[in-house]
Amino acid sequence: MSTSRRSQEFPHLPLHLILLVYVVVTLYPLLWVFTIGFSGQQNLMIVxxxxxxxFLDRLRAIMPWPAHLSVSNFTSVFTEQPFARWLLNSAVIAIATTVLGVFLACTSAYAFSRFRFPGRRVGLMSFLVSQMxxxxxxxxxxxxxxVQVLGLGSTYLGLILVYSITAIPFCVWMLKGYFDTIPRELEESALMDGASAAVIFYRIVLPLAKPAVAVTALFSFMTAWNEYIQAATFMDKINMYTAPVGLKFFVGGFEQQWGYFAAGAIVTSIPIVALFLFLQKYLISGLTAGAVKG
Amino acid sequence: MSPGPSRRRRFAAGMVAALILGAALSQWMLARARAQENRFRASRVAVVTVSALAEVAERAGGTGDGLRRAVAAFAGGDSSLVAARVMVLDGVSLEASTAPEDRGEKAAPRRLTQDEKPIYDQAQRLRAAVETNHQEGAARKPEIEVASSASGGLSLAAPLEKDGSVVGLVALETTPLPAAPHPDWLFSGLAVVVAAAVFWLMALATGERRTMLALVACLVLVAVMVVLGRQAFTAVSGDRRATESAVASAVTAEEGRAAKALQEVAPGGGLKPLQPASWDADLFRRPLGVIGADGKVDQAKFEQGLAAGASSTARVIGAIAVVALALLLFVGLGAASRLGATISKHHQAYTYTFPAIFGMLLLVFLPFLYGVVLAFTDSSIYTTQAPLSQVWVGLKNFVDILGDFHIAKSTAAGLVWNYQNLYWTLGVTIVWTVTNVAYGVGMGLFLALILNTKGLVFRPIYRVIFVMPWAMPNYITALIWKGMFHQQFGVINQIIQMFGGTPVAWFERPATSLFACIATNAWLSVPFMMVICLGALQSISADLYEAARVDGATRWQQFRSITLPSLKPALVPAVILSVIWTFNMFNIIYIVSGGDPEHSTEIMITQAYKFAFEQYRYGYAAAYSMVIFAILLAYGVWQNKVTKATEGI
Incomplete structure (x- = not known):
């Protein structure tokens, strides 16, 4: 029996070969950034x-290994370039966006999940439509x-408001779906014990919804950390750039500083890639759940 | 139905609220208009002065002692001037100044100091503005700069010309502006009280009939608004008249002063005569023509301007009246009390949702509505201050966008495509979306099938590696690939040369440029599809395949009748989502090709952005975005239908 099944399967070796080719395709751009980043120079060429x-010279030129290993790009991007400042801007904006966005989304998702009030359906549907x-x-x-009315161009507050509000619809739908699965009996018994609505929300519901809150927070954080075009539009002072705008600035202009870009890109992506890989299971389920509903 | 509160009282409450709102809003708008007129008057008078001074300085040769005497004589006789300066670009020198701080050591003539660089910059700016306007034959950049001075007056600068070209600037600073007239609260307060009393008396006569009460209330409110409108119009036209006479007397006075100043330069005369008729001008130095050559106000022109002002006052007061009427009916017909009751009944729910809803209203729905309105205007960066009614163009933008079929024209050199045309961009967008989604699904499914092979070693490692492109921020991916596609130094051309090919200038032809973008997006869009497919594949029960094998099904038959149908529930929403994402994938196109060459690889969303933020055609860009929205909406509806239809099978 087992031999017949074996014959039904493909041999594994060619499969591994195909996968290896795709591994090279996937990893090459990433290795390339590391190579430029650790090359210690601003050049696009590896050697x-x-x-x-x-043929061999060309082959060496595409091998993702720098001619000289050096960390000077990393040190000078922080000391000679205002990259630390940009990273700080991004961190402040992303963290504030996360806190504000999660707070707004939790409270309103709780109301949408637990209360029946006039305007509930309209509110939920309008959130969905706004995504389009x-x-x-x-x-x-x-x-x-x-910029022109509120005067919030080139400020943290302007971007924080835009990011956290635009993330609300996704977060509300996601959290509402989760709140719906928490049994009401828990809250009702707490109510019998004399707990107030606020206590129930903060002490009982929120702790139970931790996984969903974590995904919402991650989503808000990633949106804010990775957003490029709105930041580029709203922030026009160099010291208020966020990391994405700053990275584009390194290679967008006449002078192309690929070394700084590569070092900065590595520093910027590592935390976000790690977070993503760590929490991808939740993110994917959240995305597909949203997709089915949307 | 319960009797509830008296309708009469409810209407009275609504009446009072609407009256107060209407009166307060119209007084506030009036106060704003009068303050604006006050500043406008001061700036028009100051423009007359600065033009006279510029002419005096030009006649006096723009330099030397004669100029200094003339400027001193000119400014000395005018109590509304704090300082007058003449600065010449050649040699960066302050030629004449009556400013209190330019005495003693700092007296003119002298070189400008380091911290006076703004004056030099201003002169350069004015020169550039005059040249630009002259070349374009248009009035685009202001040739006279007006700003508020530190002391609350105005500071103006106008170009100093010599033989038709700008050689420097004349600048002056006026004494603080006179205070704007206070709003007449007494009058409007009286109007509110009288109207409320009248309404109450009439309401007593009307009884509790709702229609009658509403009718009476509306009539009284409209009457009050008409009265307030007339008051506003009287005040505004009085201000206008005061402006014209102030300007007319300024022209006469400056003419006298200028003539006297020129006496200082050439006592016997012999200079070109002054042209006082051109002094009353706008900021582009185009004469307004309201003050005639004889120094008198041209009544016909003035009346014309007044009529335009009257219709704009009527529009504003009309809008306020509509708002007040809405408030009146809202309260009077009981909607307000019902709303209040609902809110207090569900106050907890509303407290919880209010912050999010408020934010969404302010930063999502309001911008959306505003964007929709913008689509019907030709609003641009030059008209941001203008009211929407002035830039309203109706459907013109849509007609321009949708009705422009000049996609290509044939010339001697072959077909020349119009890359800014909607249909070209739409074609590119469709090619872009279809290619990317097809590749994403195909490659994702292929990899997922391989990874799903039973007993494959290293599967978790492959999986983590393959997910990496998704985890990377996409703008970084875009920049990396842009670097790799670099014509001279990029690795991709190195690989081509390694095998003896010639390097490709990727971004100089539409096809290769679009290919570079698609390659980038293909790299980063595979993981999403792969993960979706893998999830779906793993949830297929092995028993199904076992049963199929027992029945003698071939591998292809198994794939077609077991694998594909089981993938569908997961794949369909993923494809829908992916189409929308790719259609709107701004970063890749914007960063990798940037639309090069000549906007040929722009997709719709980046093209709309460029219309808005590179050409600053806000109205046109908004209309273009509406077209995108319509396409996506149509796609959504169509997709919904198709999905529903296939679900039945």
């Missing part, structure tokens, strides 16, 4: 190649409101 280069509004259509009025 200099002679005028009439041979095209970004550029929103950006012009948002720019006028945030």
């Amino acid at each position: 200099d190649i002679p005028a009439n280069a041979t 509004f095209p970004g550029t259509l929103m950006m012009i009025p948002l720019y006028i409101i945030i």
